Amino acid sequence: MVELREYVADLHIHIGRTRLGAAVKITAASSLTLKSIIQYASNVKGVNFIGVIDCHVVEVMNEIEEDIKLGKALQLEEGGIAYQGVTLLLGSEIELYDENCQGPIHILAFMPTLKSMSEFSLWMAKRMKNPTLSSQRIYENAQVLQRKVRELGGLFIPAHAFTPFKSLYGKGVRESLTEVFDPKLIDAIELGLSSDTNMADQIKEIHQYPYLTNSDAHSLEKIAREYQIIKLREPSFHEIQLALKKKDGRKIMANYGLNPLLGKYYQTICARCATQTTLAVCPACGANSKIKGVSDRLMELASVTSKQIDRPPYVHQVPLEFIPKLGKKTLEKLRNHFGTDMNIIHHVEESQLRQVVPEAIAASIIAARYGKLSIKAGGGGLMGK
Template identity: 40%
Template sequence: MRYADLHIHIGRTLSNDPVKITASRALTLPAILREAFGPKGLHIIAPVDCAAPGVIAELRAMVHAGELTEAPGGGLLWESNRLVILGCEVEAAVGRGRCHLISYFPTLQAVTQYSQILAQHMTNINLSSQRVDLSPEALGEITQSLDGLLVPAHAFTPHRGLYGSCLDSWREAFTAKPLAVELGLSADASLAGRLEELAEATFLSNSDAHSLDRIAREHNAFQLEEVSFAAFAAALRSEGNCRLLANYGLDPRLGKYYRSYCPNCGQTRQPPPVSVCSVCGKKVIVGVLDRISQLATASTPVQRPPYYHQVPLRMLPGCGPRTMERLLRAFGTEMNILHHVPAEDLRRVANEQLVELIIAARGGQLAIEPGGGGRYGRVVSD
């Protein structure tokens, strides 16, 4: 089993040039590798800012220095058994708005060619997630010509989501069927599975990390024949012995856009879908649950790999930096703590209240105040 987080942002290059403006300065490429492959316990990551020439230069320098090596099946290997997939996120206009799309590439040569193409269609190639004057269909064709894969990011959110802010149907933007869709923090497989046209698509749960501590807050478990881009691509298609085994993601209620939200009156409480505030009559920021309720077409979702809800330790009341440090020192990785360490072992390191919250989170028994309108939901403790 290989754990993968396929949406991590780079804040700065080592020369202190900005890459993702809204991301932490601490999110340098070396820091991401250490955090993701260390305490977060991941095996595969995809930084999604690899079209920036400064990032490409750093990747090439790391290959030249032997810190990264090119895998025969594509991707870059770190310490021989951890894989870096080269991702590029852009913003494209379609339908009623703009959406974020991620292209994944197998080689530095391919991502360099993609960067050179994008530079002709955007204002600043040095920054991530920039607007490009190409359609999603055109981006998909360019990506495919370079042996890459195109996936819509956080597809259901009202902020730059393909379904959330742009379209009612995949067919309005693409002629080919969807290979994979990133769900976003406010959706899970059971919600997205209500769209019949996504029945054959692989669902991805990724962190969209803008800081080191948020890496792996959502991730995927894959069965792969080898650690390479080719095996990852095969897993998205369920080819051979490669496949998605499970998604690990936030309880959608913890996401920033789970429910519709009226900025004037506060979060709406009516049954979904809610598009207009019942108090002031103004339009709301439509939540993911509400948007999917508008679009739902499938009465019986198809059978999929399990989707395990998880609550990152930092979102649990009473888990401060010192407690987190003690837990990681005792049990190695956050994944191990969240999903595997027995309660009696946890009690030797953490207080009873926190242990009860961790165990309750495993069973989906936490009390949660839903998020909406750009505000995260929160765990409510007694």
């Protein structure tokens, strides 16, 4: 019988700069290099499996190839790149626009090997203006893109599917993913920071897909603000494929994500003054322009009011940097005493925490563990608190 283990996975992490200093994700921190991501995810966050979604960039692929030649990394037979302490899944985030889209849609494409990612990169380079950057727009029929990903043995996943901008249900389609995509060629749905399982399951057509909860990290500290625990034989591309299909005991055990109230786009707000309102005219400033929140958009799309779906639990988890009065120096002290964030968040007893940090902070960490912290909703690009 194959022995299965549980792994912490965050499959949406951006590279800010290459090792030579070239920009990749313009809005990401320059400290987000491939090397720093691997070290921080493993040593500080306690993540076992990362998806770096800018691996189509040639300079990034070159760095990985050099690491393999130097013995710092190993390309696994079942897909993925094994570094010390963490396995890298080769991904790319793409801004898709075809004639059937109402607005651009971000998707994640993961490839098993450097060879397949290189092929995919060359294919995309003919369809985008700047293949050295992250999340670049391609003008291509969505189903052509889906078939290309499948031809190369990859995974196709709509990213942060409900956010107001550049997402499948935000502005990408009016009502159904079938307006753009072949539903048979979608492997999973990424929920994004402003939704959770219960909210997403209001849409019947996505009941057939597993849900992913990832950080979409634009800085090192944001790694693993959302993640999942997955049961696998080993952290590899093929094992992830099996887990998404719930085959041979492989599966997602639990999704850990922000309470949607903490997300940037949970509630609808006035685009001018940020007042929470769903009225046509803002009562505070008189503007008639709004940023529609995920909660209101999902109400528009809702097709079911009750569900009987076998899903892993969705745990509302608060990252340590969100904990009230937990500053950088105190967080460093916690990490020095207890190791990784995963250990602090999930395992360290309150009595142990009190030996290192003030009682109020220790109590807040435990309250966050059990979903008992009070939340102020976010919206319009501002995180909740």
